[in-house]
Amino acid sequence: MNYLLPSFVIFLAVILANSCAVGKFMCNYALTPEPHGVNDIERTRQKADSLLAGSTAWYDALKAEGLLKDTVVTGYNGYKVHAAYVPAAKPETAEGTAIVVHGYTDNHFVFLYLVRMYRDDFNYNVLFPDLQYHGYSEGPAAQMGWFDRYDVEQWAEIAHDIFKDDFMVVHGVSMGAATTMMMSGDELPPYIRAFVEDCGYSSVWDEFAANLKDSFHLPPFPVLHSANHVCKKRYGWSFKEASCVDQLAKCDRPMLFIHGDADTFVPFSHLQKNYDAKVNGYKEMWVTEGAVHAESFCKYPEEYKQHVHSFIDKAKTL
Numbered sequence: 465m466n467y468l469l470p471s472f473v474i475f476l477a478v479i480l481a482n483s484c485a486v487g488k489f490m491c492n493y494a495l496t497p498e499p500h501g502v503n504d505i506e507r508t509r510q511k512a513d514s515l516l517a518g519s520t521a522w523y524d525a526l527k528a529e530g531l532l533k534d535t536v537v538t539g540y541n542g543y544k545v546h547a548a549y550v551p552a553a554k555p556e557t558a559e560g561t562a563i564v565v566h567g568y569t570d571n572h573f574v575f576l577y578l579v580r581m582y583r584d585d586f587n588y589n590v591l592f593p594d595l596q597y598h599g600y601s602e603g604p605a606a607q608m609g610w611f612d613r614y615d616v617e618q619w620a621e622i623a624h625d626i627f628k629d630d631f632m633v634v635h636g637v638s639m640g641a642a643t644t645m646m647m648s649g650d651e652l653p654p655y656i657r658a659f660v661e662d663c664g665y666s667s668v669w670d671e672f673a674a675n676l677k678d679s680f681h682l683p684p685f686p687v688l689h690s691a692n693h694v695c696k697k698r699y700g701w702s703f704k705e706a707s708c709v710d711q712l713a714k715c716d717r718p719m720l721f722i723h724g725d726a727d728t729f730v731p732f733s734h735l736q737k738n739y740d741a742k743v744n745g746y747k748e749m750w751v752t753e754g755a756v757h758a759e760s761f762c763k764y765p766e767e768y769k770q771h772v773h774s775f776i777d778k779a780k781t782l
Contacts, residue, residue, distance in 0.1 A: 484690050486687050486690065486691075487686075487687055487688075487689070487690020487691040487692075487693065487694050488690075488691075488694050490672075490676070490687055490688070490690070490691040491691040491694040491695050491698070494606075494672060494675075494691070495597075495605035495606045495608070495695065495699070496597070496604075496605050496606070497568075497569050497606070500569060500597055500598060501571075501597065501598060501599065501600070501601075502599070502600060504569070504571070505571065505573065505599070508570055508571050508573045508574050508599075509573050511570070511573075511574050512573045512574050512575075512576045512577075515574070515575075515576075515577050515761070515762055516576065516577035516580065516762075516765075519573075519576035519577060519580065520573065520576070522576070522580060523573070523576055523579075526550055531550055531551060532548055532549070532550040533548065533549055533550070534546060534547070534548050534600075535547055535548075535549065535622070536600070537618065537622065539596065539601070539614070539615040539618060540596070540611050540612075540614040540615050540618075541611065543596055543601065543602040543603045544601065544602045545593065545594065545595075545596060545601040545602065545603075545615050546572070546593065546594045546599060546600035546601045547572065547591055547592060547593035547594065547619055547622075548572050548591070548592055548593075549589070549590065549591040549592070549623065549626060550579070550583055550589070550590055551583075551589050551627070552583055552587045552588055552589045552590075553583055553584050553587055554587055555589070557587065558587055558588060558589050558627065558629065559586055559587050559588050559631070560588050560589070560629045560630075560631035560632060560633065560657075560776075560780075561588060561589040561590070561591065561623050561624070561627045561629045561631070561632045561633075562578075562579075562582040562586075562588045562589070562590045562591075562632070562633050562634075562635055563590075563591050563592070563593075563616060563619060563620055563623060563632065563633070563634045563635070564578045564579050564582065564590060564591075564592040564635050564636070564640075565592075565593065565595070565612075565616060565634065565635070565636035565637070565640030565641075565643050565644055566592070566593075566594070566595065566598065566599075566636075566637065566639075566640050567636075567637050567638030567639045567640050567641075567758060568606060568608075568638055568639040569598070569606075570598065570638075571594045571598045571599030571600075572592045572593060572594050572599050572600075573599070575592070575637055575640075577761055577762075577765075578592075578635060578637070578761070579592050581761075581768075581769055581772070582635075585769055585773075586772075586773060586776075588633075589623070589626075589627040589629065591619055591620075591622070591623040591626075593615065593616065593619050595607065595612045595615065595616075595639070595640070595643070596611070596612060596615065604698075604699065605698070605699055606639070607699070607701070608639060608642065608668045608671075608706055609639055609640075609642035609643035609644075609645075609646050609664075609668075609706065609708075610646060610668065610701045610705065610706035611699075611700075611701060612639075612643045612646075613643050613646045613647035613650065616634065616643055616644075616647055617647060617650065617652065620632060620634065620652075620653070620656055621653070624653070624655055629655065630654075630655050631655065631657050631658075631780060632655050632656045632657060632658075633657065633658040633659065633660060633776050633779070634647065634648075634656065634658075634659050634660070635659070635660040635662070635772070636660070636661055636662065636664065637662040637663060637758050638662070638663050638664065638729075638730065638757065638758050639664075640664075641661035641662050641663055641664025642661075642664040642665050642668075642671075642706075642708050644659050644660070644661050644664065645659070645661050645664055645708035645711055645712055645715075645719075645738060646706065646707075646708055646711045647659075647711075648711060648712060648714075648715035648717065648719065649710070649711030649712060649713065649714035649715050650711070650714075652717075656717070657717060657718070657779055657780070658717060658718045658719070658720075658775070658776055658779035659715075659717065659718070659719040659720070660719070660720045660722065660772060660775065660776075661719065661720070661721055661722065661738070662722040662723070662758065662760060662761075663722065663723050663724065663727055663730050663735075663757055663758055663760070664708060664730065664734070664738065665708065665730045665734050666707070666708050666709050666734040666737040666738055666741075667703070667704060667706060667707040667708060667709060667710075668703040668704075668706040668707075669684075669688070669692070669703035669704045669706075669707075670734065670737075671730060671734075672688055672691070672703055673688055674730075674731050675729075676688055678728065688703070691703075692704070708738055708741070709737055709738065709741040710741075712738060712741040712742040713741050713742070713743060715742055715744065715745065716744040716745040717745055717779075718745060718746040718747065718748075718775070718778070718779040718782055719742060719745070719746075719747050719748075720747075720748045720749075720750065720771070720772065720775040721735060721738060721739050721747065721748065721749045721750070722749075722750050722752065722760050722768075722771070723735035723751060723752070723760075724751075724752045724753075724754070724755025724756055724757065724759055724760050724763070725751050725752070725753055725754070725755070726754050726755055726756045727755065727756055727757045728756070728757070729756075729757035730757055735749070735751070745782075746778070746779070746782055748771075748775055748778075750771050752764055752767075752768075
């Protein structure tokens with residue numbers, strides 16, 4: 465009698481059961497981090513000030529003057545999503561509109577340094593949303609940019625209705641950069657003219673595989689495969705489907721790629737994968753020496769402004 469086969473089946477069943485349990489844990493760990501949303505606003509206000517001193521006081525002053533406003537609309541899959549918006553410092557001569565997209569576990573407060581850059585330095589109107597599950601927006605989990613791109617596309621339309629500009633740039637950091645790249649491959653209105661991505665990952669699968677290795681010292685199989693299955697069943701998208709590389713292959717509008725060469729959270733190698741994937745239209749790359757994840761502006765603020773401003777001026781001519 466062959467005793468090996470039933471023993472192997474039992475062993476395999478145990479492995480699969482454990483991988484399913486771990487997959488559920490990993491999906492929860494990655495897509496529903498705590499704290500988040502409104503409960504995390506104060507931490508992120510402090511983070512905004514740590515990135516650029518006086519950011520929240522600047523925000524609060526504009527809001528008190530009635531210049532900075534909030535709006536809530538029904539976004540993708542019926543969830544309420546929030547954004548803030550502010551006109552250019554000199555609205556009558558505004559250069560265009562910028563959509564600033566925040567990163568993972570952050571919200572619209574965190575990257576106020578970019579909002580201030582576009583408004584005060586470049587004289588742009590700015591709209592800056594909370595992605596689903598973040599800030600004042602609803603949502604069951606972080607969408608890692610994949611479904612978020614539909615909300616940002618709606619925000620772009622709303623910003624265009626408000627400010628009436630024919631030049632719009634979408635600028636995202638980390639998960640916001642992934643959202644920007646994923647958005648860039650969709651059919652978009654002509655007024656969306658340029659994109660800036662700062663330290664975005666090449667795909668959700670690649671990002672989670674790197675984090676799984678670094679944080680838990682585990683290979684992708686079977687845990688990531690199981691977590692991917694849970695995500696697909698719960699939220700309707702998969703880690704491999706959520707690919708910046710695939711979307712960039714369809715992008716023909718100008719894009720600036722920024723990444724710190726000391727970034728380990730989103731490995732620096734993702735920059736070249738993303739850059740190479742964009743085969744149509746104008747593109748630029750700027751590597752910030754010694755910058756860790758999402759630190760390029762903090763480490764090189766004036767150079768950052770110069771690179772972005774030069775790029776969008778170039779994009780206006782194309």
